[in-house]
Amino acid sequence: MAYVAVKGGERAIDAAHTWLADARRGDRSVPELGTAQIEEQLGRAVDRVMAEGSLYDPGLAALAIKQAQGDLVEAAFLVRAFRTTLPRLGASQPVETARMAITRRISAIFKDLPGGQVLGPTYDYSHRLLDFALEGSEPPDAKQARPDAEPAPHVHAFLGGEGLLEPDEPQVADPPDLTRQPLRFPADRALRLQALARGDEGFLLGLGYSTQRGYGGTHPFAGEIRVGEVEVEIVPPELGFPVSIADLTLTECQMVNQFKGSKTVPPQFTRGYGLAFGHSERKAMAMALVDRALRAAELGEETGAPAQDVEFVLYHSDNVEATGFVEHLKLPHYVDFQSELEAVRRMRAAAASSLATAGSGEGWGEVGDSRKTEPAK
């Protein structure tokens, strides 16, 4: 009875935590998992936790995954809770994804293009057959498979020339910061993208998928997906020129979407944008679909589908908020419930007496409900 909230709650919590730590460790005859192993060998999980935890630190993400027993939403939560304690020293320059050191870069809209199609380390064309040889065998070294550092300009640079593609939006000098200010509506695109970038991969995946099945169609093409390292630069005020402080692995997706034009804009292609920490293609692609769907109103398109509703999407995409509130239903609610009990009993009594005075033999009391006669305590 670890749940009883009357007395002994403190001891129960301590005991639960001890039990949890023991369960986390599992069978002591199996070697303990190191965070370095998680970081190196469960890289996609680390990337997801960094993206949804909004903190680029593979080591901390690996620790969070270990601590959360592989529950990635819980791990993202741990990372967010740590992130909130960090001081903000400054803002970086925008990262230049056009100058990314590419490990993977594909375009679905051109057969070939400058910079080439680079498959990189992908599951895309693997056959999903469980590989029983994976247990206890070393794969060959693939270092030589790294592509040459041929510059790979963004694919939208090729379409922009003819005016076929909407131009880049002007850079916002001082973008809003979702982590410091509350979400406000109407939310501009910079704010929406921030929210989507830390949004739950599964939620965005479902929403993005819904746009492909008729609930707010966006006519998407994967213009380009690129994965690789970018440099983060800051301009210290005392120096006045950019200094490189870190390298990040990012996944960027540019969806190219058909647009029929409006009274003021001729038909052209529009864009949906996705960006995620690490190698997170599913997330970046889903984000790009949802970003484009959220632009429906400003582009004068028909709206009404879930993925086009800015408030609906942004308020519900954060899995730390969502899991907190869904799971809070586990907390004791007996005071509220008691008041509901009394209210329902009162209403039932009133309904029963009005039925009785109306002389009707049929009513709610006739369906074999023995509780109706019990006096309220």
Place this chain on the structure above:
Amino acid sequence: MNGYNFAYLDEQTKRMIRRALLKAVAIPGHQVPFGSREMPMPYGWGTGGIQITASVLGPADVLKVIDQGADDTTNAVSIRRFFARTAGVRTTTRTAEATVIQTRHRIPETKLREDQILVYQVPQPEPLWRLVPSRAETRRMHALAEYGVMHVRLYEDIARLGQVAISYDYPVMVNGRYLMSPSPIPAFDNPKMHRMAALQLFGAGREKRIYAVPPYTEVRSLDFDDHPFRPARAPQACILCGATDSYLDEVVTDDRGGRMFVCSDTDYCAGRRAAA
């Protein structure tokens, strides 16, 4: 491959799919629901086509797989390898040599014959999906042949833009009865479906639907008397083989607007160059 049946699927599953295929052939253009299986490739990557191919393939068949018209595109390579591995069938890139051709987004330029089967990978079998997202409702509309919404959609395009703005997955009427998605082939390819000698099978794995166009069946692209259907291609010649009758890919050659145009059907292009 050890531990798996010929062409991956077990015979009971193949039988279920073949029964759906027979029904589909009997009612041209009608979407037949089927018990689509999890395949070792992701949904949306051709699982419907793969299940059909697995069900019609025999040891003597010769398989060709294309994506965007080409045999060397990554997903085509992956699917061809899959059948080479699980069925051990002979594969080819030559359209004329193949008995079964699985395709994504194109119909080969070379005219197909009665002894060939063309298997299409279909992402969205429901032609009305952009207009009416509920599949319960669209099923009813098909039953009543109630296709006015699609004509209205075409009319709205013409009224607003002077032309129909659908350039691929252009809806067709099959056998004068069912509105059908031709899969996302360019509208340029639509006329090839009309009275084609080969059997055309369509598989949508994620949406769990199979449909078919039997040989020599009427397939008409939807249009109006005063706005007839017009298939389009880039107004260029292939830079490799000089073809002016084939569908062309636009290849970007630099970031200063450089372009070249080449046949999307790599076998057709190679054949023309070999003959020249």
